Amino acid sequence: MQKQNTPFLQLLYDNCRSLGLVQNQYEFSELCGRRSTWFSASKSRDLPLSKTAAVQLSIKLKYLADTNLPRKLQPTARKLSNMLMDHIVQSTLDPR
Numbered sequence: 001m002q003k004q005n006t007p008f009l010q011l012l013y014d015n016c017r018s019l020g021l022v023q024n025q026y027e028f029s030e031l032c033g034r035r036s037t038w039f040s041a042s043k044s045r046d047l048p049l050s051k052t053a054a055v056q057l058s059i060k061l062k063y064l065a066d067t068n069l070p071r072k073l074q075p076t077a078r079k080l081s082n083m084l085m086d087h088i089v090q091s092t093l094d095p096r
Contacts, residue, residue, distance in 0.1 A: 009042060009049055012057065015080050019073050021064065032057045051088055058084035
């Protein structure tokens, strides 16, 4: 079975870590509005990124970019937020 969503989730996690928004998988799960074990469980079970988690993370990234992040990190956070919104739109248009 091909793991289609793990690379996307991992990319999001890696970027959130590099921005200093999270230090571990538990914090990333909570940033996505989920229980602390959500990220590791999603990866191990090949679960797709839910629209709810994507919306939650996108909104938080945009908010943090506008309020709390240093100026040099803001473009990356906004880019991630936009990427998540694109993912949401795409999954809505093509709900396989």
